[in-house]
Amino acid sequence: MSTLDALNGPAAPVVGYPRRDGGQSPAARRILAVAAPRFYLEGIRAVSADAVMAQAEVTKATFYRHFPTKDHLVAAYLTTVSAAERHAVATWRAADPGDPAAVLSRYAGQLAEQACGPRFRGCPFLNALAEYPQPDHPVRVVVDAHRGWLRAVAAELLTELGAADPATAALQLIMLRDGAMTSDATAEEIGRALRTAGAVLVEASRRAAPAGPRRAP
DSSP states (O other): OOTTGGGGSTTOOOOSSOOTTSOOOHHHHHHHHHHHHHHHHHOTTTSOHHHHHHHHTOOHHHHHHHOSSHHHHHHHHHHHHHHHHHHHHHHHHHHSTTOHHHHHHHHHHHHHHHHTSTTOOSOHHHHHHHHOOOTTSHHHHHHHHHHHHHHHHHHHHHHHTTOSSHHHHHHHHHHHHHHHTTOOSOHHHHHHHHHHHHHHHHHHHHHTSOSOOOOOO
């Protein structure tokens, strides 16, 4: 699922001020639907709250009722993208229970397709990190939470694969993932490179583990 598709995905969270029944307000979703692609394609700092209000055709009162500040809207945008990625990984794990290598391969393939898409502008979380370097900023908190989850789920999969030091191996995999997002290669080349490098990394970590049963990579 791409960054822009996440807004309407099955895992899209309720953002802004919810309806009385707890569901998503149409106005809040409209604001996010305008803001998210612009934040991603143009840069967060480059898109003003006033520009979003004008395009979404909402009043200032409506906007600030749902998002007290622009930072709240940015956090909602990133939270929505994070929810979509978490949902995708959970779906892959459910589809291939007990096969962490298959899950990692699916992730590599999805990443390669996104990185070669016509509207790809890099990882939205790394982009936000560059624009919000302050570690205590609300937007940075959302970024760090997602990046932390990404490393944690990678470590879980690597543990299942028998890695001796899954935390370190997970960091290495994330570094491969981040680097792939800056490549100018084709989707097939990126996917193949990620799988090959990942397999080498996993095998090196498994060789350092105590002897015992191993799963095929």
